[in-house]
Amino acid sequence: MKTILTISRQFGSGGRLIGRLVAEKLGIPFYDREIIDLAAQKSGFASEFIKENEQKLKGLSTYAHTAPLWGGGLWGNFDNFESRIYAAEAEAIEHYASLGGCVIVGRCADYVLKDKAECLNVFIHADIESRAKRVIEVYHDESDEKRAQKLVRDADRLRARHYRYYTDAEWGDSANYHISLDSAKLGIEKCVELLVRAYQVVEESSKEE
Amino acid sequence: MKTILTISRQFGSGGRLIGRLVAEKLGIPFYDREIIDLAAQKSGFASEFIKENEQKLKGLSTYAHTAPLWGGGLWGNFDNFESRIYAAEAEAIEHYASLGGCVIVGRCADYVLKDKAECLNVFIHADIESRAKRVIEVYHDESDEKRAQKLVRDADRLRARHYRYYTDAEWGDSANYHISLDSAKLGIEKCVELLVRAYQVVEESSKEE
Numbered sequence: 001m002k003t004i005l006t007i008s009r010q011f012g013s014g015g016r017l018i019g020r021l022v023a024e025k026l027g028i029p030f031y032d033r034e035i036i037d038l039a040a041q042k043s044g045f046a047s048e049f050i051k052e053n054e055q056k057l058k059g060l061s062t063y064a065h066t067a068p069l070w071g072g073g074l075w076g077n078f079d080n081f082e083s084r085i086y087a088a089e090a091e092a093i094e095h096y097a098s099l100g101g102c103v104i105v106g107r108c109a110d111y112v113l114k115d116k117a118e119c120l121n122v123f124i125h126a127d128i129e130s131r132a133k134r135v136i137e138v139y140h141d142e143s144d145e146k147r148a149q150k151l152v153r154d155a156d157r158l159r160a161r162h163y164r165y166y167t168d169a170e171w172g173d174s175a176n177y178h179i180s181l182d183s184a185k186l187g188i189e190k191c192v193e194l195l196v197r198a199y200q201v202v203e204e205s206s207k208e209e
Numbered sequence: 210m211k212t213i214l215t216i217s218r219q220f221g222s223g224g225r226l227i228g229r230l231v232a233e234k235l236g237i238p239f240y241d242r243e244i245i246d247l248a249a250q251k252s253g254f255a256s257e258f259i260k261e262n263e264q265k266l267k268g269l270s271t272y273a274h275t276a277p278l279w280g281g282g283l284w285g286n287f288d289n290f291e292s293r294i295y296a297a298e299a300e301a302i303e304h305y306a307s308l309g310g311c312v313i314v315g316r317c318a319d320y321v322l323k324d325k326a327e328c329l330n331v332f333i334h335a336d337i338e339s340r341a342k343r344v345i346e347v348y349h350d351e352s353d354e355k356r357a358q359k360l361v362r363d364a365d366r367l368r369a370r371h372y373r374y375y376t377d378a379e380w381g382d383s384a385n386y387h388i389s390l391d392s393a394k395l396g397i398e399k400c401v402e403l404l405v406r407a408y409q410v411v412e413e414s415s416k417e418e
Contacts, residue, residue: 120394123383125383125384172382173382173383174332174381174382174386174389175381177389177391178390178391178395179388179390179395180332180388185329185387185411186387186388186407186411190407190410193410194406194407194410197406198395198399198403201399201402201403202394202395205396205399
């Protein structure tokens, strides 16, 4: 196996779980936390710091209130941090991709590996109601449905911004992915089945070449 | 079978062929020309006129040069024609969908049937180079590759505009479809296989409900 399955996903769509299950069924590695740890080694940042700040998801809310104290200077530093985290994660992604077929979730891996590895790029999405419900159930979030929907929308907005900033392409535009699936319509299990089959198809055709 | 498989597709992506093959494998009807003929009956327009003018694809190029002669008035008439064609086709789509599971290609069928039928909405796309090549090969178009690429881009632009006009959503945005597939990456035959399986999945789960 040499194909790298990259999974981009809307928050709450179950994309991470789908990726893990596909990797299990195919018997290939699933890289998630490992990317953070290797990026930490490469950048000198602590793993926890990277986890908190990759994609500015938590970063903005953690630091925003302190900005006035620093006369806005922290924003400059923060941008700098984020670029260094991105670069270190990109290096980690390239390293793991060089080891052979695997599944990598998020972190613009589709873009990082463009023209560098044989990839099958996947996008997992679902309607906002299903995702809010999933956030409440799976993450034991105690939000009501309305608050959960806001959480999901905010996370989407940040992921879209992050993706656009680094890749200059639109997050979620079907043209950027080889397969996009609606996990609410098809169900997690069936998405896994379809992706396992698609992965095999791409592997077979790359052997034929 | 009761699920309606709607296929939207980029020009030259092979989406129509994929739809026909999926319908054959599933043993359900594939509606294409039938929609035009029924829309003709319902609207009083000739089938050939509808074929020429649906989606303004040929319409604009056919009439654009005559607009100055008519002081622009023809544009108003043309818009009116197009709306009437759209309405007649929508009626035809609803009629065929009411008969049971089938495959319908194009004509905003995903939007027309929203909340009216159990649908599996699919988008087929491919990179511009593959589509230009396909246009030259399959349609025996004698364009060179560059001209074929322009043809493909123009057709995309018109389809996107048409879709946006009637549905108020973005054509090709993965969120509008349950499955989006890159036919150049996966190959026509494998797209057919994946969609047949996805159709069966949706049918099974709608029986469980």
